[in-house]
Amino acid sequence: MLKTGIGGDVPAFRVMDVITRANERAASLPPGAPGVIRLESGQPSIGLPEGAKAAVQAALMSGDPLGYTETLGRPSLRAAIAAHIRAWYGADVAPSRIMVTVGGSGAFPLAFLAAFTTGDEVALASPYYPPYLNILVALGLKPVILPCGLETGFQPTIEMLEALPRKPEGLIIANPANPTGSMMSRAEVERLALWCHANGVRLISDEIYHGLTYGKPICTASALSPSAIVINSFSKYFAMTGWRIGWMVLPEALVRPAERLAQNFFISAPYISQVAAEAALSCHAELEARRQTYESARAVMLDGLHAAGFSRISPPDGAFYAYAELPAAAPDAMAYCAWLLAEKNIAATPGLDFDAARGQRFVRFSYCLAPDMIAEAMARLAPGA
């Protein structure tokens, strides 16, 4: 029998399996029955902003063949991203350090392969976004889990890094994080960035939920450390998940290695998605209105979860997730989520995907739906419902 390859044992990204089960449940319900409320998913339910739609239509009608682009991305998009970074963070990043990628997801293997060599250790907080760990493993790198709890907002600290038996080659952070929605303060990001730079630890900062924050200020690691790699995306705030478009800010020395890798892996990100992304960068009024809707949905969800007995919830600083510890009397997260789907027609994600050690006591609820849908879900969850 032929063997499977070096990535053949990579674990599933189980959220995708939860989505499949929720789809099956929805398809099995009789017509007219209350539908499944989808709190498992991490994607906006409204798509492309209007200005981006218009730009796509114009590009389709233009007669342009919309072929490959430069591997690093269309120069006009890279310049527009540099302008966006200046507007949002007051930081000057040369367009030559910006690389357009196939979603934030497409940036991870490029960043990891450009920055690390086989066997290198890369630290990350747990709970974590599962693909960080699974991609590291698939590439022959060693994830080093830093178990984090509510006391640090589920975020890593310098003390945790210094307590490791050996210094890792890399550290991944996410602000706001998935599944917790929590954010470090600017001072905390700065301390970590400076520590990493001084200690030869490559910092990879996932900033893909920037724009979806509810009061706490954002900062970019690229303004704080010349050696950090920043990963961002048009999927969340810009609501373009299916367009598969993201970007990286790279230190000068990693631009050419990442470009060579991408030339071979992908050639380029899709042309039409780059057109949409460039236009989306001018759609802030529409996108800010959507952010305010998430903020309302977040308030409804937090009230509802507390009323349903979830008293320990991660600090919901940003993104659109609440990571909640199950009440003591509840069964484990897999059983709880199966019950929730079967009995209440609510899909949610068990914490096991994000934290193999402690995730059985946690559930991730996403509030990227209209506030009235979240209210309906919370009514189904209410005691005695």
Ligand SMILES: Cc1ncc(COP(=O)(O)O)c(C=O)c1O
């Ligand atoms: C923290 C985090 N990083 C990266 C991604 C990848 O997103 P995309 O590939 O759509 O840009 C996601 C998607 O949910 C995420 O939650």
